[in-house]
Amino acid sequence: MQHHPLQSNAHQSLESETIACHECDLLIHLPPLAEGHKALCPRCNHVLTQKRRNARDKVFAFAISAIIFLVFSLPFDFLSFESKGNARIVTLAESIESLSLYNFESIAILIFLTTILVPGIFLLGLVYVLISLSVNKMYRHTQKIAKFLFSLLQWNMAEIFLIGILVSFVKIASMAKVNFGLSFFAYVLFIIFLALTVSNLDRFQFWRWVKIHIDQNQPNLSQLKDRGV
Amino acid sequence: MIKFEFDVTASSNGKVINCHVCLTLNSCEHNECRICQSKLHSRNKHSLQNTIALLFTGFLFYIPANVMPIMYTNLLGQKTGNTILGGVITLWQQGSYPIALIIFIASVLVPIGKMIALAWLCYGVATDRFSSYQKHHTLYRLTEFIGRWSMVDVFVVAILVALIQMGNLMSIYPGVAAIAFAGMVIATMLAAMTFDPRLIWDPVNAKSDLNQIKNQK
Numbered sequence: 001m002q003h004h005p006l007q008s009n010a011h012q013s014l015e016s017e018t019i020a021c022h023e024c025d026l027l028i029h030l031p032p033l034a035e036g037h038k039a040l041c042p043r044c045n046h047v048l049t050q051k052r053r054n055a056r057d058k059v060f061a062f063a064i065s066a067i068i069f070l071v072f073s074l075p076f077d078f079l080s081f082e083s084k085g086n087a088r089i090v091t092l093a094e095s096i097e098s099l100s101l102y103n104f105e106s107i108a109i110l111i112f113l114t115t116i117l118v119p120g121i122f123l124l125g126l127v128y129v130l131i132s133l134s135v136n137k138m139y140r141h142t143q144k145i146a147k148f149l150f151s152l153l154q155w156n157m158a159e160i161f162l163i164g165i166l167v168s169f170v171k172i173a174s175m176a177k178v179n180f181g182l183s184f185f186a187y188v189l190f191i192i193f194l195a196l197t198v199s200n201l202d203r204f205q206f207w208r209w210v211k212i213h214i215d216q217n218q219p220n221l222s223q224l225k226d227r228g229v
Numbered sequence: 230m231i232k233f234e235f236d237v238t239a240s241s242n243g244k245v246i247n248c249h250v251c252l253t254l255n256s257c258e259h260n261e262c263r264i265c266q267s268k269l270h271s272r273n274k275h276s277l278q279n280t281i282a283l284l285f286t287g288f289l290f291y292i293p294a295n296v297m298p299i300m301y302t303n304l305l306g307q308k309t310g311n312t313i314l315g316g317v318i319t320l321w322q323q324g325s326y327p328i329a330l331i332i333f334i335a336s337v338l339v340p341i342g343k344m345i346a347l348a349w350l351c352y353g354v355a356t357d358r359f360s361s362y363q364k365h366h367t368l369y370r371l372t373e374f375i376g377r378w379s380m381v382d383v384f385v386v387a388i389l390v391a392l393i394q395m396g397n398l399m400s401i402y403p404g405v406a407a408i409a410f411a412g413m414v415i416a417t418m419l420a421a422m423t424f425d426p427r428l429i430w431d432p433v434n435a436k437s438d439l440n441q442i443k444n445q446k
Contacts, residue, residue, distance in 0.1 A: 020254055
């Protein structure tokens, strides 16, 4: 078996696999899952993994769409405001940047990071990893990117920004006319596709794709270190 | 439904350790994960100390966030400061009850509830006083999930400042509380992230007995 690392790995994936619950550390023999199956930790009910139909293709397609809509949400009008003959039109960047007029750059940077940069880098990183998996080449940074992808996700606040916009819309709707621009609708679509990407992306399955990929490209690496498990 | 067989936990087994990044089981002899080369550790290091320190930071931010004005309104040259609670009361009086409730829940109830919940979890883990591990784990999940949503208020201020700029006729500009509030949200989010939910289960893990786990179910 030692001469056929690929075969032995393929064989392993058909049998039950021992994993530890990420949240309560219980050791579980995970049986092979069929498409549409979801595995819960028997003790703490943490969703261990969920195997969705065509998950990889869906994640890739949704991530690409989200990136496109994020790009489209940048150049056009985001929101416009009209009251007593005064009008003001802002783009997405301007709506964040205005805070720096009053020396609140720190908050402006925080909002820029959590609503544009972090989700943007997450999506680009995800697409990079998925492309490197599908052309079956180990690009230089694939593994590094895969490692920080999921920690980025915790800092994404794009959907909260949208709620914030809607709340402020209601707040000023009585005293002025607020219109949503083209960029705003692009941003809403970006949030929808980002949510679809995240809901189809399962951390366990994602790492399984990466593991198979690493095994194929660097069979020695995981073989050498794999002892005693 | 798939039936699981389960026996002991990774920590009590003494032979394996779970990678926090790629969720692979590794032999305890290794310091690095065999798949992703991340550093292996069985529990978050100094989880409780870090969580408590960050909670305290969050609480310190919470006071100015509520006392100081989060934004100023300049209406025909008259400058007034608005605190978070003041804003909620104004909205309530204007009759926009749902928005008043959203702001009240997101920026007053959630932060304080989250800090109490995390403090309670730290206390419970430190003194081993939990009667139901499952319920406390659910409480932890709730605090982790809900934390980001407090940022709504900061975003509202940003949008209002961006849109309403008509000089002395009517302008809105941000107040110090916005920074304090953002600091509070970040500190409590970090506190929830550093808290290790496995610590809740460690009293059960320590027993590491198949029958005991089965009886509990």
